[in-house]
Amino acid sequence: MSSADFAKAVKKDPIVFLPMGAMEAHGPHLPLGTDTFQPEYIVKAVSDNVDGMVAPTINYGQHSSTRNFPGTIDISFDTLRALVMDILDAFQRNGIKKVVIVSGHLGSVHRAAIKLACERAARQGLKVMFLSDYELAYLKKPDVCEGLPDGHGGIIETSRIIDIRPDLVKEKRTAGEFVDTHFMVRADAECCLPQGFGGDARRANKEKGRFVNQFVIDALTDLVRQNFEG
Numbered sequence: 001m002s003s004a005d006f007a008k009a010v011k012k013d014p015i016v017f018l019p020m021g022a023m024e025a026h027g028p029h030l031p032l033g034t035d036t037f038q039p040e041y042i043v044k045a046v047s048d049n050v051d052g053m054v055a056p057t058i059n060y061g062q063h064s065s066t067r068n069f070p071g072t073i074d075i076s077f078d079t080l081r082a083l084v085m086d087i088l089d090a091f092q093r094n095g096i097k098k099v100v101i102v103s104g105h106l107g108s109v110h111r112a113a114i115k116l117a118c119e120r121a122a123r124q125g126l127k128v129m130f131l132s133d134y135e136l137a138y139l140k141k142p143d144v145c146e147g148l149p150d151g152h153g154g155i156i157e158t159s160r161i162i163d164i165r166p167d168l169v170k171e172k173r174t175a176g177e178f179v180d181t182h183f184m185v186r187a188d189a190e191c192c193l194p195q196g197f198g199g200d201a202r203r204a205n206k207e208k209g210r211f212v213n214q215f216v217i218d219a220l221t222d223l224v225r226q227n228f229e230g
Helices: 005-008 034-050 077-093 108-123 133-142 153-162 206-228
Strands: 015-020 098-103 127-132
Touching: 005 034, 015 034, 015 077, 034 098, 034 153, 077 098, 077 108, 077 206, 098 108, 098 206, 108 127, 127 133, 127 206, 133 153, 133 206, 153 206
Parallel strands: 015 098, 098 127
Antiparallel strands: none
16 A cells, blocks of 8 residues: 555545464464464454455564463563554554454463553544454354363364464374463463463364354454444
């Protein structure tokens, strides 16, 4: 888009989608960009459904349990909050009134930083929605996980990437364990996921990924239409 193209598009009062990715270890079988590929795929489809616009992706986030694994490149809580805050300020300055932020990373501290920036923007008059696509994807756990525990880099996430970028998923996959810290705050946060992922990635497949991805697209499209249209 040129500057003139952008100005013309904004006059139509579009919903602007901001995908937020991450560069984070997801076990030995998934790419570091896993949390980027998913929200980009989702927001492109949802934006097409509602005739919206997609902003460039923020490719870094805040990480705790995977921070010490090779390839995880994180930014601080304060940096993330300030970055999102500045981008939302710039959106408003450019006449954008409706924003949907979709984060591929589900970390609690990461989400808190983004939420604070969104709350500030909302107080300034921006109509903003913020969620992780995994908050919708995990609604389908009972359908695809066969009662097994699942999480970071597990059945659902591996299946989704097989659907989106099968060329980046290793065929040799194992199961990652979860470790309960019993509410203790640990300096070695990676102890929660010793293998860098949790869940039985061997049970992942394209059909499960397509099922979950389509559900997320449909559910988010409905949410956006309910809250921004009409």
